[in-house]
Amino acid sequence: SQTIHQWPATLVQPVGSPLSLECTVEGTSNPNLYWYRQAAGRGLQLLFYSVGIGQISSEVPQNLSASRPQDRQFILSSKKLLLSDSGFYLCAWNSGIGGGATDTQYFGPGTRLTVL
Amino acid sequence: EDQVTQSPEALRLQEGESSSLNCSYTVSGLRGLFWYRQDPGKGPEFLFTLYSAGEEKEKERLKATLTKKESFLHITAPKPEDSATYLCAVQVYNQGGKLIFGQGTELSVKP
Numbered sequence: 185s186q187t188i189h190q191w192p193a194t195l196v197q198p199v200g201s202p203l204s205l206e207c208t209v210e211g212t213s214n215p216n217l218y219w220y221r222q223a224a225g226r227g228l229q230l231l232f233y234s235v236g237i238g239q240i241s242s243e244v245p246q247n248l249s250a251s252r253p254q255d256r257q258f259i260l261s262s263k264k265l266l267l268s269d270s271g272f273y274l275c276a277w278n279s280g281i282g283g284g285a286t287d288t289q290y291f292g293p294g295t296r297l298t299v300l
Numbered sequence: 301e302d303q304v305t306q307s308p309e310a311l312r313l314q315e316g317e318s319s320s321l322n323c324s325y326t327v328s329g330l331r332g333l334f335w336y337r338q339d340p341g342k343g344p345e346f347l348f349t350l351y352s353a354g355e356e357k358e359k360e361r362l363k364a365t366l367t368k369k370e371s372f373l374h375i376t377a378p379k380p381e382d383s384a385t386y387l388c389a390v391q392v393y394n395q396g397g398k399l400i401f402g403q404g405t406e407l408s409v410k411p
Contacts, residue, residue: 218398227304227387227402227404228387228389228401229401230398233396233397233398235396241396276343287397289334289346290346291336291343291344291346293342293343294341294342294343296341
């Protein structure tokens with residue numbers, strides 16, 4: 185069976201510090217990978233998605249970036265955090281879109297980021 | 301612009317009091333509609349996918365239905381353990397499989 189991991193679970197960082205959040209998926213190959221942010225009391229906002237190694241699409245211009253160095257690893261980074269970067273960061277995967285079928289996205293446990 | 305709106309924002313029920321959550325959508329071409337359950341501090345848990353108007357799916361006390369403009373999540377005789385935020389999301393053709401989420405409905409079931 186497939187599992188998705190995220191770490192760290194919680195993180196408190198000062199403004200201006202760098203950020204690196206990691207997401208890994210087990211039990212599948214060549215997944216589509218997604219990064220979402222959820223602000224308090226709000227829905228999920230898609231930040232980045234990737235359909236393969238080194239392929240990153242950005243949905244929202246901001247000071248965050250994403251990378252996919254390995255097939256089942258997705259990293260969210262920032263060089264300098266802002267207060268507005270606080271939130272709950274969720275990684276998700278699905279097995280890809282093909283033949284008209286719709287593939288469900290499965291979410292990781294999330295990382296709670298607080299920027300002070 | 302593709303948009304998803306959920307109502308109500310919050311719903312308080314007594315145990316056993318059935319009700320429905322609404323998800324209205326305006327999209328260019330619906331590929332699928334998804335319902336998730338999210339407990340506080342955790343990632344969303346998949347519940348249902350609906351693909352076409354008239355489709356219905358059930359799981360325990362939950363039943364999801366879909367029309368051309370909205371989806372309903374019916375909760376029959378809810379229990380306190382059904383308390384959670386329920387998220388609706390749509391997937392649109394030609395947008396790489398990404399999901400567009402509503403703001404969620406926070407459900408609280410009191411014993």
